[in-house]
Amino acid sequence: MNYKIPRGTFDILPADSSKWQYVQQVFRKVAASFGYREITTPIFEMAELFERSSGESSDVVQKEMYRFTDQKGRSFALRPEGTAPVVRSYVENHLEMQGGRTRLYYMGPMFRYDRPQAGRYRQFYQYGVEFIGSNHPYYDAEVIALEMTFLKALGLTRPRLEINSVGCAECARDYDKALRDYYAPHLNELCPDCQKRYELKPRRLLDCKVPSCKAFRKDAPSQFDYLDASCREHFDAVCRYLDQMKINYQINPAIVRGLDYYTNTAFELICDELGAQNSIAGGGRYNALIAQVGGKDTPGIGFAGGFERLLLALEKENIQLPQNPNPALFMVLMGEEAVDFALPLIAELRQKGIYVDYNPEKGSFKAQLKAADSMNARYALIIGEHEAISRTLVLKDLSSGEQQSLSADELLSFPFEA
RNA sequence: GUGGAUGUAGUUCAAUGGCAGAGCACCGGAUUGUGGUUCCGGGCGUUGUGGGUUCGACUCCCAUCAUCCACCCCA
Incomplete structure (x- = not known):
């Protein structure tokens, strides 16, 4: 019998292992310089943790989770993302007791049952940080600055920062309603995907690639008109901090995070040379998540990045990474x-x-x-x-x-x- | 989950339906005290897998698996 590696997975072979060690080491160093501490959680959790936090309707939960039941019939899932487990641990271990602000980082494998493609795998490796305990817009900028510092430390110059605000739960509800009102008369002119999006996640209508759907976009209501005063102010403040930190960004109202728990700030780092899977990191604020997972009502913000795409981006910029050493x-x-x-x-x-x-x-x-x-x-x-x-x-x-x-x-x- | 392309030696690639080959890499040797260059020698590989068409299939057809690309989604 010839055994083959499972689809969508890969071995990190000796020829590449020093590159992986290097980028991980640089990330650890940068995170430490921002006061973040490493947390390591299991690679599986109760399936319900992800179902509740990411949202039942999200693609991740609906069709991409590796689920299994153990010998006693309990339902688990291989983690599809890192934030929910970190928040679970934060709540379970009362990390909030150790001062108001908690800064955590993590790295490790994540699992999603998805069709493999360049830069997309079923087991992939992420690094990420979570800042828990404040809604101050400075911290939104801080986690972004951490990521930018990391990329700069590696020598990457090409990735672009795109940022948006999806508002708080109320603003989001108002905006979704406005979008549905706007699209309702055209519903049967939309592509089948968009008809589903109309029900599930109306703001996804805005970045459909089908030309006939695109046509409706220019007159569609804008996210920013539906932000309430405090959400608007929060977003403006984040942008101001980024300006002060000399971090370039583009405001992109089409940035929508895939997981339901995001509120207000949403951002993505895009490297245009990577093809269809061009997002090397993404994140945002999740002010409702901690309470949802059973903790006290506590705001948080974080992001996650993918090591595979990071390595691809480094290759595109011809950045030399350490090789395995030769004998002295x-x-x-x-x-x-x-x-x-x-x-x-x-x-x-x-x-x-x-x-x-x-x-x-x-x-x-x-x-x-x-x-x-x-x-x-x-x-x-x-x-x-x-x-x-x-x-x-x-x-x-x-x-x-x-x-x-x-x-x-x-x-x-x-x-x-x- | 949908559509498309591709699959030959470790690797990169050849082979009008008619004997499966080359470069690189690898191994051995050119009198066990000096490497790199050079020269000589070393390849039967389930042509991804399983069927089918044919006198004959790497080549054509079907299925399947895998990779890549796009959709989708996202890291």
Whole structure:
């Protein structure tokens, strides 16, 4: 039987693992500099957590969740997103007791049963942050600034920030009603998808790609006319903070987050070179979520980004990421005495963190040096019969070809790059 | 879930329905004390899988799986 990897999943192979480690490490550093602490939650939760928080009508819940029941018939789901589990943990562990403002970040695999495509997988890796405990617009800008700092630290310049306000629950209800009123007379002229959108999520009508549906868009009511004074003020304040932080953005009224829990600020980071799956991060405010999950009425804001798309974007900008290291030193040993002499030295060098390799299966000098070369080693350490007897070593620089003779002590203090 | 393209060696790609090939990579060798360049040698691979048409299928047809692209959705 030949086993194959499940559809929509991928292995992170050794050739790429250092890239993944690198971007994760940069994210951890940036998050820490903003005062965020890491939280790790299980990859599965009660299915109901996602059904209630994301919304029964959302695509994620309706058709993309991996559900299963355990041996006792309890209903679980592989997490399709990270915010609900973090909020669940926040409420369950009373993290709100530790001061008013809670800053959390997380990273790990998420799961959605979706048709795979470039930049879209069934198991994919996200990083994200949640700021819980304040509705102050400064924090909306702060989480955005965190993401922008992260991208900048990686050297990315092309992603674009788009921002919108979906208003509070009341504004959203008013706006949905206005949209339905506007589209109602044209309902049978809309595409079948839009007819569903009309029922489920009217604001999705605004970014339909079917030309006949697009035609109605220009006279459709605007989100901004239906924001109440405090929502409008909140949005303006967020924009002002972004201006002060010198973060560029475009206001895009069509930004609609897929999950039901979002209120007010919604934003997305878009990298145009990535094709159809061009959103590398997205987030927004969720002032009703915490109460909905059973906590006290507490506002929050956060975002999540996808590592796969981030890596694609880095590739598009030709940004070099760390490769796996090459050996600092490759041993070329001839004869038992040389091996006796060398093995303790190898052990000491490795103890110092220096990458040393040796291949006892290669018989001749030539073959051993060839092996050193194919491993891209920086130096070869040659010990033959003469050296074993005289207790000296020959260190050969494999890029220049120069050799020098050293003692064991000199080798151990040689400035190898660890 | 819908539509389209693609699937040949580790990899990138060839092969008017008529013997499945090449570059790169890989392994071995050119007198076990000096690598990279060079030279020589090394390939039967379930042509993604299963059916069908045909004297004969990598090639045509159907199904299936996978990848990619678009829709959808989103990270």
